[in-house]
Amino acid sequence: MVECDKDKGTYTTKVVDAMKREKIECSHISLNGDGENHLWWLELNSYRWPIYLGCHFIVQGKRGRPSNHHHAVLLANGMIYDGNSHREEPIGAVAEKFNKKFVVKDAIIFHHELKGWKQNLEAA
Secondary structure, three states: OOOOEOOOEOOHHHHHHHHHHOOOOEEEEEEEEEHHHHHHHHHHHHOOOOEEEEEEEEEEOHHHOEEEEEEEEEEEOOEEEOOOOOOOEEHHHHHHHOOOEEEEEEEEEEOOOOOOHHHHHHHO
């Protein structure tokens, strides 16, 4: 459906195209900025709508070399849901985990309100 590539990953534009084909309403925002500058408003909006994040991470790799990762995650109710993780994590913890660089390159906000979003936002 989104033509994921083993070596290059998934392009956010292909995810947007797939959502349009399936008639799933969404908004694509290209950020290309430092992750920390966008986290506060992405987290707030995630209490109302699920958000797909196309990210670029750099961590201290093996043998002292930085390791680059392009990865997509889901942000909902202030938590990151990652297919490579066994549990959800707060978005701030994810930014801390990737100690060299954390960049949110793209966001896709799905036009589907989460149930109980007002209560979840108030509880946050």
